[in-house]
Structures are given as structure tokens and as C-alpha cells.
Amino acid sequence: MRGLTNFGFGISDFGTRQVHSEIRNPKSAMTTLVVLPTLVLLAWSPLVAAEVTAGAAKESFALPAGVPLAGYSRRGGKPSHGLHDPVGVRALVLADEDTTVALVSGDLLIIDEALFHAVAERLRAEGLPADLVLVLAATHTHSGPGAYGRRFFEKISMGHFDPRVFEAIVDATARAVARAWRSRAEARLATAAGPTDGLVLNRVEADGPVDADVVVTGVYPVASGQPMAVVVSFAAHPTTLGAWNMELSGDYPGVVMREIERRFPSATALFFAGNVADQGPVKSGDRWERTERIGRVVADRAVALVEGLDPQAVSAVSAQQDVMRLPPAQLRAGRVAIPRWLGGALVDDDATLSVVTAGSTVFFGAPCDLAAGLGARLKAHAREQGLQPQVLGFVSDYVGYCVPEALYRKKQYESSMAFNGPKAGEMVTDRLIRMLDATNRQ
Template sequence: MTRRSPVQALARLVGLAATLLLLGGPARAEGLRVGFGKADITPEVGDPNHPVFLAGFGQGRQATGVHDPLWSRAVVLDDGDRAVALVSVDLIGVQLELTQAVRARLERFDLVLVCSTHNHEGPDVIGLWGPGPTVSGVDTDYLKQVEDGIVSSVLAAEAALTPAEASYGTAEDETLLADSRPPVVKDGVLRVLRFAPPGGGAPIGLLVQWNCHPENLGSRNTLVTADFPFATVRALEQRHGCDVAYFTGAIGGLMSAPETRLQRPDGTSYREGEFDFAKAYGEAVADLADLALAGEEPIALTPIAVSRVEAALPLENPLYRLARVAGVLDRVGYRWTGDPFAPGASLGRRNILGPLAVLTEVSYLRLGALHVAAIPGELYPELVSGRFQDPADPAADFPDAPLEPDVLSLLPDGPSLILGLAADEVGYIIPRRQWDQAPPFTYGRDRPLYGEVNSVGPQTAPILMEALRLAVERAPGR
């Protein structure tokens, strides 16, 4: 365990005291209003001029139909002084430029966070899963459809704003997660917010955050689907008679649905690729959400404070650098200066020469007693809880690298939400001590573990955790 200094300990005690005061007070802080809205972002499938390439596995997986719709779901919170929009889309991961385009159309909001569920059965909106490794799978017309849908969902949520009280609950079940990369560490905590009219009544909506890859349908499926979150949202909407927004948390490492955890009525196990598997797993997540709601406590979500920190990540992944040249990754690069918080000049979209970086961002929201960390990628669970392997496997590339501060230690004490793939998707966020590309390989393997191939580079986790620390430190009203 990391030992804190007396100053750090005092600061956390002060934060805990403030949180307890907020939790112990009335759940309805003056001025709290909430609204839910959604918009259909399902692509048109079957137009030969606009093929839909599905994201998340290999190249060339072209959609042949639609099993269930994809949605942009928005939750707007307004305290009378500030308004924020939390949006979740059933996609592999939006890029920061799309989030910025949405924000430019919704300037009156103090923050719009566009998050992705990391759905592996929706269209390629990044570029990596086109007809071949050198051809982007992105349809720019579809990107515009997604942008319009996100804006529409936020406007619908804003139009639905109504006075509200909030409650917060958690439930934990690590058996609902499989971790395919050692060391096995999971964030098995489901976090949920319930909104209801002041004084009680039928709920207005639920916000659910869980930590699993939506990839139950696997690499052979060719039907567009939201995967298990579709079943989770549908089950909770039917049970509670209100809108539901599902958000993804820490899914790196690599979190997926275990095939042996759930049983068919005949006692056999579900298998990847079955829609019944996605349905059963989604409903099991809904059951866990109901367990969390059974222990919910009132929580004040005002006042609202927003803090956002831009960070440059050195682009060290050679495949990503080559993909820029081919236009597969169509993203502006910047000169890497060695300082993640002082990026160099823009280098355009194709340059790969010299030290190169991409810009991203980390956000911290203080919603009354609730602390929200918004991280732009697939966060390894170790970086949430601090349960690092220590000492690291000696075959790791950087076994003596300093341990990153974890999210829960950086946030003030109290209830939390961990929003992954928030505003951007920079790939896997791997603790530096676990980075493993050069031989000898960890755990006696004859090849590297999966993960690094879809990460910007080994400096990503330390930089993003430092950005979160700065965001918390700079939050208004601290």
C-alpha cells in the first residue's frame, strides 16, 4: 500500500467530511434539474455506395443487416448556474474532433462529454477496420449522422429538464467479468444514479456505469447491434418505466463477459456469437443494477463544477504512425515537446516524421457529493483501484517504473463514477510497469500479451493520471 503524507491525509479527511455533509443533507440541492433524451444513430445497411464496416475485430467485416438499433443517449444536469451533458453512444469510440464538433453546436453547456460504450458490433468510426489494413472504414456521411444524433439527443434531454432528486448505489460482482490478460484485476463495481421528482414518484431516469467490453457477438457476426447494453437498457426501462443511459467504465485488461458464468435453461453455457448470450448477459447486468438500487442512498448533485485538462500523448505505436500516412487514422498530430501539457505545433494529418503526439483530454466533474472521472480510452482496472502487481513481472519492459496514482486515490473521497472512452478513444491505457513488447516476455510466454498493439504508447497511463490529478486540483471551488 502507498503511504500518504500527513498533508495528503488531512486533505482527504477534509474532502471526506465535505462529502458526508452533502450526503447527510437533503438529496435535492436547490436548482437541480435533470433531463434524458435519445436519438437513433443506426446506419443504413445495404447501400453499395456506403458499405458499413463493423469495428472492433479484424478488417473487412461488412454489415449485412440490423439486429437492434444504435442510440445516442444523453443525460443533462442543470443546477441553475451550470449545465453539463453526459452522452453515451453505441459505438467503438468517438474521436476528440467529433466531440469538439458537437460542443461547437452546444456552446451554452459548460461541458458536453461524448462517451462510447466501445461496441464491437457497430460501424467503424475510427478507421482501423475498413476493407483492408491500408483503407479506412469510416464513412464521413455516417460520422455526420452521428454528430447530428448526439446533438439531437442532448437537445431532447435539455427540453425534458425537470426538477429532480437523486440517489446513488453500487453493487459488486467480479464473477460477471473475465480478464484475459494477467495479472487478473477487475473493477467489478456497478455504479448507478436514480433520478425522481422531488418528494418521490415514478423515476425520471437511471444512469448506469459498468465495466465490460460489448463484444458478446464476436468477430463473425455481421448484424449491427448494440450488443449486451441493448438488453441491459431494455430490461431496466421495462422494470422501472423510465429512460436509462448506459456508460462504460474501466474495460482494459481485458474485460469481457465470461461464457461459463450464465447458463441456459438446459444447463449448458452460452457461447460468443449468440444473441441469446448478449441478452442473458445484459439482463444479468440489469439485475446487478437493481441490486445497487436496493441499497441506494440520497445524494446531492449540486453545485456543479467542471475541470478539463488537455494532454499530449507521444505517438509511439509504429502501426498507428503508418496508419496516419495511409489516412486510416485521420487525426491531427502535434510535435512532441517532451512536456505533455505544452504541445508543439500542429503537424497536420499525415506527417509521421520526428517526435509526434496526439492531443486528448481528461475531465473531472464534481456534481455535489459525486466525483466523476472522465478518461479518454480503455482504462485498465488497476488504474482505478491501485491493485497493481508489485513487484512487476521482471520480464516487463519497464518493471521498475513508478506506479501511477490510481483514479480513486486522486478523486476526493465519496461516491464516484468512472467514465471510460470519454470525449475520445486513445486505445488501451496500460500501467507502465505492465508494458510488454520486447522479449523476454512476461509470465514465461513466447510472445507479447495483447494490448500494446492498440495503445498510443507506454507513457499514456502516467500522463493521463497526471492530467486527472491536475483536473481535480484545478476544479473550481476547491
């Protein structure tokens, strides 16, 4: 039986109701020309053409000794045995005159609603823009710190709540975002994707879709050819380390970020889990060996993609963040349906979705384990509009698994984790597509 990796919380109440939405209008890249010759020259200079600024930073988590690990119920909330490799948080801030977005990646299992709001509140208290759009994601390592979730199902896979751990995560995350904000400089960026071989399998259907692409976005200072940040996403579940591991670790995403930063010392690397719901890592080698192998291969592919980028100045950043409702909770324990009145008390009734565009790049922020087939729909829609997509999972909320209806009907682990019934996955995907369309119409 698989460990209860994400059995946390979900959403309920049928229908799609927009609770909150922030849409930023892309601005014209045209610079007003003034008659004075000096201002004409200034208007055409790279300094004015690059309207978007960017900054990046990272922080380590200062955790209490013995913090339980999050990821597998079989660990039973037991104390961890120390630190195998650093765990922490990385932030990239993108901003123009009207919009500020923070893309954040933490070495965590999931992001729950309480953590998201605590970080947002801390950032406001530290003087960052009140309308900052926070895209806060977990790498989904199954060997990161636990004890930061208060909900019943979170405690199964994380151990009992410890306010010291929660505050340590909030503190480090807020510091990273604030430092990134204060270090902003005018920037250029570009996105590229490329395949890998022999790293990913469909863990639900042998003949099902497989997403083995590495996607990178490089962010560069205007005056430098070396990146300040590299955003990398990959869809293999970060489960190269099993419940046997009792040391804190970023799993293979930690190796990816370490190796990218070694190759580009100027850069902060941010890893995001892609559409991982039905995507597993091909595990060859013993224990830590397979973690290193997958991480190094993904990093090598990412580095090659970055080296081939042609970064361009970007005139605007646009962001939309919506809270939506989904069908009532339909929790199941094996083949037994849990009464809806009880399911509704155990899971949330809303979910936060995010779409960010910068130049020809679009980031889709999904609050779940998103299936590869649904991620493929998002990517195809973006490419039809001339955009280069990057799917980010476990963003700003967690509502379980988002899977196609056909997969939901298979009565497997992944479908049992789809808390809101057979149509919720498509509803989340459809809403993200509509959000992108609305952003592009502005």
C-alpha cells in the same frame, strides 16, 4: 490474432500542457433569507433547496442500409446484414446556475476528436449554452455502426468513411442532448456500487486485477420516487459478439439499458464502459445467448442497487475538461517499432480529459481503454475524499490503451495499443486525480 478493435489515433509531444480548462466553482447551498415571511418559507422549501436541474432523452441512429460495423478488422468493412437490436444515443443533462454538463452515451466503438467537435458545434448552433461541458462517450460495442472515422487506423476497424453515417450520429446525438436540456426539472441523485460474480476476467494476466462491480447513479425528479435517468457502468469489454456477427447491435450494454428501462419505464438508461482495457467478459453460452446472459445479470444488479438508493438534493454541479499532451507516439507492429516521424503523422498529439462532480458523485471521463489498476487508483482517491466514483471510458476522444508501465512491458496486444509509450497511462490517471483535487479546492 485479435481483431484490430480500436486501432485509431493517439497523442504526442512530451509533457503536460493545459490547452483548455473549464472549472466551475461549487456554490454554497445556503439560500439567502429575506425578512418577508413568504420568502423565508420559500427559502426553506424543496423547490429552492434543489438547485441542480436534470433532463434525459434518447434517440436512435438513422443509418444507411448496409453500414459496415465497427470493432473488428477481420470484417474488412463489409456491409452489415441489418439490425438485431436498436442502436442510438442517450443523454443526461445536469445544470445549475453557472454550469451545464451533458453526459452522453452512444452505441459506438469510440469517440474521435472530429465527432466530439462536430457535436459540440451543432449544440452551440441549436442555442444550447456556449460553455456546455460535453462528456461524449461510446459504449464500446464492437457491433455498432462504422464508417464514421476518417483516420487511417480507424478505417481498419470501421470501414471507409461515409459522411452520411457521420452526420446521422451527429444529428441523433445533438437531438438527444437538446431534448434533455429542454426537459430539465429540479433533481436529486445518488450513487452506489455492488459486486457481480462470474462475469468478468482479466484477459491479460490470470492473476491480475478484476473489476466486477456494477456502478449506478440514479437521477430523480424532486417530486417523484421513480428515476428519470440511470447511469450504469461496468468494466467487461463489450465483446460478447465476435467478428462473426454482421448485424447492428449494442452488444450486452444494449441489453443492460433495455432491461433497466423495462424495469423503470420513467427512466432513460445510459451505459458507460468502465476501465475495460484488460477486462474481458466470461463467455458462457452460444453467441447471442451469452450477450443476453451478461446483460440481464448486470441489469438485475443495477436495478437492485437503484432500488436501494436514497437520492438527495444537490446544490451544485462542477466540471473540468482539460486537453493535455503526452509523450511522443511510440507505435509498434509486433516487436518492430514504427519510426516516430511516421507514428506522429498517424496519431493525434493531445487528448481530452473530463471530471464532473454532482453532490457526492464524481464522474471521471477517460479518453481511452483504461486498465483496471489505473481505474482502481481513481476510485480510491475519490473515496478518500468522501466521494462515490464512476469511471467512464471512451470519453470525448480516443488515444488508444492507457495501461500501467508493467503491463506495457509485457509486449501483448493491449500494450501494442498504448500508442504513447510506457508512462502515458499513469500520466492520464495522475492528471485526472489533479483535476478532481483542483475542482474540490474551488
